[in-house]
Amino acid sequence: MLDLIIRNARLAGQSETVDFGCLDGKIKERRGRLDMPAREEIDAAGYLVSPPFVDSHFHMDSTLTYGTPRYNESGTLYEGISLWGEIKPYLTVEDVERRALLLCRWAVAKGSLAIRSHVDIGDPALTAVHALLEVRKKVSPWLDLQLVAFPQDGYFRDPNAVSLLERALDLGVDVVGGIPHFERTYDDGRRSVEALCRIAADRGLMVDMHCDESDDPNSHHIETLISMTAQLGMQGRVTGSHLTSMHSMDNTLADKLLGLMQENEVNAIACPLINITLQGRKDTYPKRRGLTRVKEMMQRGINYAVAHDCVMDPWYAGGSHDMLEVAHMGLHVGQMTGVHETADMFNAVTVNPARTLQLDGYGLEIGCNADLVVLQAKDPTEAIRLRANRLFVVRRGEVISRTPLLESEVRFMGEDALTRFSVSEFQ
Numbered sequence: 001m002l003d004l005i006i007r008n009a010r011l012a013g014q015s016e017t018v019d020f021g022c023l024d025g026k027i028k029e030r031r032g033r034l035d036m037p038a039r040e041e042i043d044a045a046g047y048l049v050s051p052p053f054v055d056s057h058f059h060m061d062s063t064l065t066y067g068t069p070r071y072n073e074s075g076t077l078y079e080g081i082s083l084w085g086e087i088k089p090y091l092t093v094e095d096v097e098r099r100a101l102l103l104c105r106w107a108v109a110k111g112s113l114a115i116r117s118h119v120d121i122g123d124p125a126l127t128a129v130h131a132l133l134e135v136r137k138k139v140s141p142w143l144d145l146q147l148v149a150f151p152q153d154g155y156f157r158d159p160n161a162v163s164l165l166e167r168a169l170d171l172g173v174d175v176v177g178g179i180p181h182f183e184r185t186y187d188d189g190r191r192s193v194e195a196l197c198r199i200a201a202d203r204g205l206m207v208d209m210h211c212d213e214s215d216d217p218n219s220h221h222i223e224t225l226i227s228m229t230a231q232l233g234m235q236g237r238v239t240g241s242h243l244t245s246m247h248s249m250d251n252t253l254a255d256k257l258l259g260l261m262q263e264n265e266v267n268a269i270a271c272p273l274i275n276i277t278l279q280g281r282k283d284t285y286p287k288r289r290g291l292t293r294v295k296e297m298m299q300r301g302i303n304y305a306v307a308h309d310c311v312m313d314p315w316y317a318g319g320s321h322d323m324l325e326v327a328h329m330g331l332h333v334g335q336m337t338g339v340h341e342t343a344d345m346f347n348a349v350t351v352n353p354a355r356t357l358q359l360d361g362y363g364l365e366i367g368c369n370a371d372l373v374v375l376q377a378k379d380p381t382e383a384i385r386l387r388a389n390r391l392f393v394v395r396r397g398e399v400i401s402r403t404p405l406l407e408s409e410v411r412f413m414g415e416d417a418l419t420r421f422s423v424s425e426f427q
């Protein structure tokens with residue numbers, strides 16, 4: 001007896017549909033027609049089935065604080081940082097938990113079952129760390145939450161950050177973060193990357209730094225991050241987030257750095273919703289886009305992802321935690337409009353970030369975790385075009401979210417009857 005059968009599911013690139021059979025939290029069967037009993041059956045009706053979305057870069061401690069205690073008047077990154085500094089002293093464990101749990105519900109309903117969230121360790125009470133460690137435990141049955149110790153005000157620039165970061169890691173935070181471009185001097189930034197990578201290597205942890213989130217073409221701390229990856233043998237376990245300066249830097253230097261990233265298996269994460277709004281603010285016209293070079297990363301085989309970063313916080317007023325909205329923006333800002341590029345943008349919110357987070361059992365093969373999403377679309381490109389409705393979200397063989405089929409009823413001019421139609425009708 002299976003736990004769940006998902007009938008008539010369409011795999012990307014295949015014309016025939018398949019049935020998925022789930023047992024004990026795993027994908028047990030995957031073939032044309034399953035003739036087996038199951039406790040529950042759902043019908044994917046020929047729609048696309050995908051592994052779950054993965055948000056590889058988020059800030060769960062600040063999410064859903066929009067307008068508290070005031071709005072970001074300029075809409076800039078640096079006013080966002082100072083506004084967050086005003087909010088931090090008033091954080092409580094209960095408030096952070098409440099907002100984070102609400103955000104996790106939104107994420108699950110949109111098909112995201114793994115999130116890597118940075119958590120600011122600059123508060124001497126580590127309020128947000130304590131809260132998000134509790135949230136990580138509470139959501140674990142339905143969502144993998146990975147936490148990054150993030151020294152928002154600078155690892156050396158904030159006099160308390162060195163010891164607070166160690167304390168956060170001692171408490172069980174998963175990944176070592178950093179923000180080298182925010183240190184006082186360029187040399188402090190370089191030293192912070194070296195120190196933080198050594199801490200990660202000593203503790204056997206991964207690294208994910210806010211790196212070169214700047215329009216300054218001379219900001220290339222990614223070079224030190226790559227070098228430390230090589231020196232410490234951390235290939236595949238180090239990630240550069242944002243990397244926006246790469247948009248502005250000299251092509252020769254960017255080319256060299258991209259080659260080194262590929263050679264040392266350094267992952268990249270771009271945040272298109274946020275950086276299209278925050279970067280280029282000092283430009284008149286033309287204004288730079290400020291997204292890192294995702295197209296060139298794809299061409300070189302660098303493991304790149306696009307991520308949400310913020311939802312309704314001091315830096316960004318928008319969002320609903322929808323990874324298809326992120327992919328949609330990434331596609332536009334990165335000019336990923338070639339047929340294969342668009343399809344690859346879907347990988348940038350699924351398989352690529354799953355690799356960055358080193359998620360076990362991720363995928364749609366037999367033996368993988370029975371975690372999947374049925375989208376009201378026929379293929380990944382249509383899913384991005386429509387920011388498709390998520391019909392079913394399955395976690396470990398159990399349906400944990402469902403949304404009705406999206407249809408409209410329209411009375412066209414000169415017609416008596418309503419015509420029911422869906423924008424995702426098969427051609």
Ligand code: FE2
Binds near residue numbers: 057058059118210309
């Ligand atoms: Fe960020």
